[in-house]
Amino acid sequence: MSIRPAIGGENEMKAKIHVTLKQGVLDPQGKAVENALSALGFGGVSGVRQGKYIELELGETDPEKAQSQVEEMCRKLLANTVIEDYAIDIAEG
């Protein structure tokens, strides 16, 4: 028997976050991957960009609150907004 009240949006939210370098910002890590792929014999590969992918679970059950909370996390910690963009995808966990 559950004692948790059945209010709307009962499920906790999960966030998937992509942090990528802004266009025009040099990506030495991506360039290194590109060179390594070429050295391994994979021809025709270009435009390699490497970013971060972060998954996390939130105590929040309201999707809108979850979204704004994660945006704040990105601005304050997860992304360097001078050179990086972030994209957030919120879903029920």
Add this chain to the structure above:
Amino acid sequence: MSIRPAIGGENEMKAKIHVTLKQGVLDPQGKAVENALSALGFGGVSGVRQGKYIELELGETDPEKAQSQVEEMCRKLLANTVIEDYAIDIAEG
């Protein structure tokens, strides 16, 4: 006027690759992010996992060939398949 022959699948393919730690593998980087978020006052955050996100352009125009080429790149270079999983998303560039 284009002199490129109009054979099917004319557009080059773009790959989006997620490399994530397998379940059960400890993620100290994710744990550090979790602790930092908690220190910044974001409560209720758990299960933080950090992975890599790679975008690249292929010379290949056939989606199936592109997929198998990128799988080989993941096995040989981009992912450590002992501890990491990879997911590939191929689309026209």
